Amino acid sequence: xxxxxxxxxxxxxxxxxxxxxxxxxxxxxxxxxxxxxxxxxxxxxxxxxxxxxxxxxxxxxxxxxxxxxxxxx
Numbered sequence: 001x002x003x004x005x006x007x008x009x010x011x012x013x014x015x016x017x018x019x020x021x022x023x024x025x026x027x028x029x030x031x032x033x034x035x036x037x038x039x040x041x042x043x044x045x046x047x048x049x050x051x052x053x054x055x056x057x058x059x060x061x062x063x064x065x066x067x068x069x070x071x072x073x
Contacts, residue, residue: 018051018052018053018058018061019057020061020064023061023065024064027065043066046065046067046068047067047068047069047070048065048067048068049069049070049071
């Protein structure tokens, strides 16, 4: 799996394929990080941005992440 991760002072951007199993792995990694380090993801501040993904897959990703769907418009 090829991921690109950008970290800033208190921001994190994760880029990946819009593939539900890949998103599941990322969510599991975030959960493991939270359990190990003690820091947790603030779901209220997270947004997911998607392009070129069919509606069914978009809905599955939203369900997997519980993140809001962001818009670049």
